[in-house]
Amino acid sequence: xxxxxxxxxxxxxxxxxxxxxxxxxxxxxxxxxxxxxxxxxxxxxxxxxxxxxxxxxxxxxxxxxxxxxxxxxxxxxxxxxxxxxxxxxxxxxxxxxxxxxxxxxxxxxxxxxxxxxxxxxxxxxxxxxxxxxxxxxxxxxxxxxxxxxxxxxxxxxxxxxxxxxxxxxxxxxxxxxxxxxxxxxxxxxxxxxxxxxxxxxxxxxxxxxxxxxxxxxxxxxxxxxxxxxxxxxxxxxxxxxxxxxxxxxxxxxxxxxxxxxxxxxxxxxxxxxxxxxxxxxxxxxxxxxxxxxxxxxxxxxxxxxxxxxxxxxxxxxxxxxxxxxxxxxxxxxxxxxxxxxxxxxxxxxxxx
Amino acid sequence: xxxxxxxxxxxxxxxxxxxxxxxxxxxxxxxxxxxxxxxxxxxxxxxxxxxxxxxxxxxxxxxxxxxxxxxxxxxxxxxxxxxxxxxxxxxxxxxxxxxxxxxxxxxxxxxxxxxxxxxxxxxxxxxxxxxxxxxxxxxxxxxxxxxxxxxxxxxxxxxxxxxxxxxxxxxxxxxxxxxxxxxxxxxxxxxxxxxxxxxxxxxxxxxxxxxxxxxxxxxxxxxxxxxxxxxxxxxxxxxxxxxxxxxxxxxxxxxxxxxxxxxxxxxxxxxxxxxxxxxxxxxxxxxxxxxxxxxxxxxxxxxxxxxxxxxxxxxxxxxxxxxxxxxxxxxxxxxxxxxxxxxxxxxxxxxxxxxxxxxxxxxxxxxxxxxxxxxxxxxxxxxxxxxxxxxxxxxxxxxxxxxxxxxxxxxxxxxxxxxxxxxxxxxxxxxxxxxxxxxxxxxxxxxxxxxxxxxxxxxxxxxxxxxxxxxxxxxxxxxxxxxxxxxxxxxxxxxxxxxxxxxxxx
Numbered sequence: 001x002x003x004x005x006x007x008x009x010x011x012x013x014x015x016x017x018x019x020x021x022x023x024x025x026x027x028x029x030x031x032x033x034x035x036x037x038x039x040x041x042x043x044x045x046x047x048x049x050x051x052x053x054x055x056x057x058x059x060x061x062x063x064x065x066x067x068x069x070x071x072x073x074x075x076x077x078x079x080x081x082x083x084x085x086x087x088x089x090x091x092x093x094x095x096x097x098x099x100x101x102x103x104x105x106x107x108x109x110x111x112x113x114x115x116x117x118x119x120x121x122x123x124x125x126x127x128x129x130x131x132x133x134x135x136x137x138x139x140x141x142x143x144x145x146x147x148x149x150x151x152x153x154x155x156x157x158x159x160x161x162x163x164x165x166x167x168x169x170x171x172x173x174x175x176x177x178x179x180x181x182x183x184x185x186x187x188x189x190x191x192x193x194x195x196x197x198x199x200x201x202x203x204x205x206x207x208x209x210x211x212x213x214x215x216x217x218x219x220x221x222x223x224x225x226x227x228x229x230x231x232x233x234x235x236x237x238x239x240x241x242x243x244x245x246x247x248x249x250x251x252x253x254x255x256x257x258x259x260x261x262x263x264x265x266x267x268x269x270x271x272x273x274x275x276x277x278x279x280x281x282x283x284x285x286x287x288x289x290x291x292x293x294x295x296x297x298x299x300x301x302x303x304x305x306x307x308x309x310x311x312x313x314x315x316x317x318x319x320x321x322x323x324x325x326x327x328x329x330x331x332x333x334x335x336x337x338x339x340x341x342x343x344x345x346x347x348x349x350x351x352x
Numbered sequence: 353x354x355x356x357x358x359x360x361x362x363x364x365x366x367x368x369x370x371x372x373x374x375x376x377x378x379x380x381x382x383x384x385x386x387x388x389x390x391x392x393x394x395x396x397x398x399x400x401x402x403x404x405x406x407x408x409x410x411x412x413x414x415x416x417x418x419x420x421x422x423x424x425x426x427x428x429x430x431x432x433x434x435x436x437x438x439x440x441x442x443x444x445x446x447x448x449x450x451x452x453x454x455x456x457x458x459x460x461x462x463x464x465x466x467x468x469x470x471x472x473x474x475x476x477x478x479x480x481x482x483x484x485x486x487x488x489x490x491x492x493x494x495x496x497x498x499x500x501x502x503x504x505x506x507x508x509x510x511x512x513x514x515x516x517x518x519x520x521x522x523x524x525x526x527x528x529x530x531x532x533x534x535x536x537x538x539x540x541x542x543x544x545x546x547x548x549x550x551x552x553x554x555x556x557x558x559x560x561x562x563x564x565x566x567x568x569x570x571x572x573x574x575x576x577x578x579x580x581x582x583x584x585x586x587x588x589x590x591x592x593x594x595x596x597x598x599x600x601x602x603x604x605x606x607x608x609x610x611x612x613x614x615x616x617x618x619x620x621x622x623x624x625x626x627x628x629x630x631x632x633x634x635x636x637x638x639x640x641x642x643x644x645x646x647x648x649x650x651x652x653x654x655x656x657x658x659x660x661x662x663x664x665x666x667x668x669x670x671x672x673x674x675x676x677x678x679x680x681x682x683x684x685x686x687x688x689x690x691x692x693x694x695x696x697x698x699x700x701x702x703x704x705x706x707x708x709x710x711x712x713x714x715x716x717x718x719x720x721x722x723x724x725x726x727x728x729x730x731x732x733x734x735x736x737x738x739x740x741x742x743x744x745x746x747x748x749x750x751x752x753x754x755x756x757x758x759x760x761x762x763x764x765x766x767x768x769x770x771x772x773x774x775x776x777x778x779x780x781x782x783x784x785x786x787x788x789x790x791x792x793x794x795x796x797x798x799x800x801x802x803x804x805x806x807x808x809x810x811x812x813x814x815x816x817x818x819x820x821x822x823x824x825x826x827x828x829x830x831x832x833x834x835x836x837x838x839x840x841x842x843x844x845x846x847x848x849x850x851x852x853x854x855x856x857x858x
Contacts, residue, residue: 018563073757110576111606111726124565126746164724165750168757187607189560189577190403221375233376236405249471251426251436252560256405258607297374297394299413320374320394320409332409334396336376 002086005098006145007035007048008075010067010117010130012105014053017062017123023194023202024104025052027153030203031102034211040268041100041214048100049075053120065120069165072119072130076139080169083144093172099145103132104204107154108162109187112258116164117154127162133182135167140180142172147265148180153204155186155254179263181228183210183235186254193253195242198343205242206257209235209338214268217277217337221319224270231267232259234318238338241346278315279335280347283323285312290326292352297321325352355389357415360397363422365615366600368400383613401425402603404435427599428556428579432591434599436469436558441517442590448509448519449554449588456500457525460547461586462488463554464504464531466573467517481505482559483518485535485572489542491528491687491714500529521552528665528687528714531555532733533575537564541575541723542733544688548628548660552586555579576725580690582628582660594619594627601633605640605693606726612641621651628659633727635670636693650675665715669694672701672708686713692729695722695817702819703810709819722817 011028013021032050035041056066083095106122108129109115116129136150185192185206197203212218213226218234220227240248240255247253285292285308292308293301297320305312308325318337324330331352338346360369362384371380371388373395380388390412397418399406402425410416424435430442449463466482483505490500501507501522508518526549534540547553557573564570579602581588581595589595597619604611620634635652638645653674656667662682666689671678685698685708698715702708709716721731813820 069753070757077757108724110724112608114724114726116724124563162724163746163750166754168754170758189574220377222377229377233372237376251469251471256403260608295394298391299393318376320372320376320396322394322411332394332411334409 002089002091003094003096004047005041005043005100006079006082006096007032007041007043007100007102008072009035009048009050009052009100009102010072010105011050011052011103012067012118012120014058014065014120015062015106015118015122016060016065017121018106018118021105021194023197023204023207024153025054026201026203027104027207028052028102030211031104031151031207034214035100035102039271043100047096051075056120062121062123068119068121069128069130073168076135076167076169079139079144092175093143094146095144097145098147098149099139101132101136101148101150102153103130103151104153104207107132107152107192109155109184110189112182112184112187112260114164115152115154115184115187116162117152118162129162129165131164131166134164136180136182138167138169138171140178141174142169143174143176143178144169144172146176146178148178149267150180150182151207151210152183153185153192153206153210155184155190155192179265180260181231181263181265181267182260183232184258184260185239187258189252190254191252193243193247195244195341198339198341205239206235206254208242209239212238212339213337216275217318219270219274219277221276221317223266224274224276225266226268227266228261228264232261234337235259237336238346241338242341244341276317277337278317279337279345281314281316281321281333281335281350282347283308283312283314283325283350283352285310285325285352286328290328292323292325295322295324323350323352328352353391356392356412358386358388358390358395358397358410358412359415359417360386360399361417361419362399362401363420364401364596364600365613365619366401366597366604366611367420367422368609368611370398370400372396372398383611384615385613399423400609402427402600403607425600425603428558428574428577429581429595429599430465430467430556430590431596431599433596438515440511440514441467444509444511444517444519445556445588446590449521449552449583449586452521452523453507453509454501454520454522456490456522458523459549460526461521461523461552462529462545462547463519463521463552463583463588464488464508464557465517465519465554465588466504466508466557466559468515468559470515480516480559480571481508481510481518482516482557482573483508483510483520485533486557486575487532487534488522488545489530489532490524491530500524526550527663531575533572535562535564535570535572537566537568537570539565540733541730542718543575543578543728543730544665544690545580546664546666546687546690548582548664550584550586551628551660552583554581554583554588556581576723576728576730578728580629580728584626584628584659592627594630598627598630598633601630601637602727605633605636610641612637617648621648621655623655623658628656631656631659632666632670632691632694636691639670639673639693639697646675649673665689666691666694669697672697683708684710684713685715686710688715688718688729688731690728692726692817695729696814699817699819700814702821703813706819706821709821711821716819716821719817719819 009028009032011025013025035043036045036048051067079095083093087093103117106118115133116131119128122128136148140148193205213234218226218231220230235257288310293304296302316335320334333350365384369382369386373379395410397408399420404423404425406423426436427434430437445465486504488501490498508520510518526547529545530542532542557578560574562570638649665687718731723730
């Protein structure tokens, strides 16, 4: 197919020159599984390149550790070659409609513009890296794709002293409308946390929340699609729910992602049959007995009962609501979704 | 359809305000203050100050005014209303900024305040002098620095009750200085401190963990994450509204936040501003977010010239983008600016005007050691005064890789490469007998004949933070033996190879 969607997924745990991570490869594999799923990102497997530590021999000498930069940059060369091949067939200089970029591992981000993900052969003396944001910007600016989506779950340790490697593809003058969406687990010297996941594996809180959202929990209520706006809100509302109380108190730990979303578009289209995800809500009235109702964001009742029980259990879609208990008052609350560290859906408790 | 007015008043003019409807769709956005007519319903008001966020749910069944107390945000400066602050740190900073521990000259002063922060919960304090590893240097000329204060830890007023803090003030003559952090693994980094006449340049640092080359962890002042205040009163004011704004502007500059509301712009343009740092940061925000607003930018530059003087390297760099840029010797950047964004401007302008970076100036001496930091310009250095950490070889390696990878994308080149695969093998063998840097460039020279666009050099220069003439010099570093080997391996007559090299050097 001339304009196939493409994906580059990189997850590096083994850094003989720095420190070994536990969850970066797991995050990359999980994202690869989703992005190549026809019900997910729907990228054909022949156009999805997964580069992870376990695909290479484990070495103790950092200079020989893989994947190094060249393995990753080969993807960008292939992208450019695909665009050139399309251009030679008078289809225009374009590689595909959408590019997915996912990176997890050690990284640095003193600013969003100067951020990078370390390659396996990085040491503290020579901090080899891929400037993921620069690559995303270059591929967006030059029109290799109509849409560029970047997810970066890095900065798991504080890394300094890196030299950025500039993208080697020459900038092309843009010829058509392009769109992009970038989300970073952490920036500005904050740390992206790895935590034990309900599956028993270790993974980044950013990627776990991201995949939870992409799998359906971040759907826009009206359209049913997962849009850049709805995913941004979902990430910001829920990434912190997987952090421990200690991490929540630690200023150095990133609790909200940094999102760059200049363009509004659908990341995952609405399925034919939209099953709106529901989340548990527990309304606890000061005293059971009176009538009660739950109003949605437009003041329309979504649930009404003649007698509010002692514990009123509900299932509601994401949104803002008002709980009204006759004679006792009302309380605004929001259902943001998300999952708890136990794997259970996040429950909202409303005291009226 | 009826509507109700929602008014959101945030105490900070740089507060980013978002209003989301009941389905979490953003329906309104503003900076500092928001007035919006909306359909009756439930909404979430979200106020972001730097990295901190406050939210409030609102039932808009009638006109509503929502006042949100500004969330505390973390700052290295012990300002009132910030989250990483102890009262005793505030008191110590005020006190130690007012009294000079050392006197090296007149006309200005430098204040360095380093502190520990273990959180408000009273986590067990970490031991150590927060100023450990810090030294202050005077910039005499390129390659030679005099350590004015070899150990700030020894000279500072150190207080160890609770989270330790160390404050040091030195009276100095106006001009360029450097703050250096040396780690016990022999690595060190520096940043610039420029003292304008009659002013105190204050640097605030919080300790953080550094990973050393030998795998150990060392806790030292976070040099790249610090903050700078330029005080006209030569004392520290923890309740200075404009210092708070400058901190938010600093965050906005590094994290691509857009905070230039009308009120924020008024603060930046205010001729009576008492916080030049707000002016410097604001000028960069204007260039980035409002590039067409030349009038406002020129006004800020005029203010900065009056406050800091034309010798201030950040002011000089910013002036290069003004409507009346300096020319001739006035456009020469002698000392490194404090801000990375200022350096990037100068590097960009050096493509057209190489004389911006005089070859013997201190600026040029650090050009190959720049780190990808933000917002401050940082560079590597040796751990002792006068030491250097020249990384020309590393940069040549990067350039070589870049050129080689670029060559791999050229369709015609790939066809030629298929015929020349044996030559490439010879080239790589040759490369293995040379230094890493030169090997990298030699590999890249394989593609020289196909690289014609001067924009490549311009881009390399900009991304690496290298003045144009420095890049040129590195490309000229091949000796006659290297050229001879290459000429034979590729089957190129020497004069053809020379012409290719000259084309890249143009």
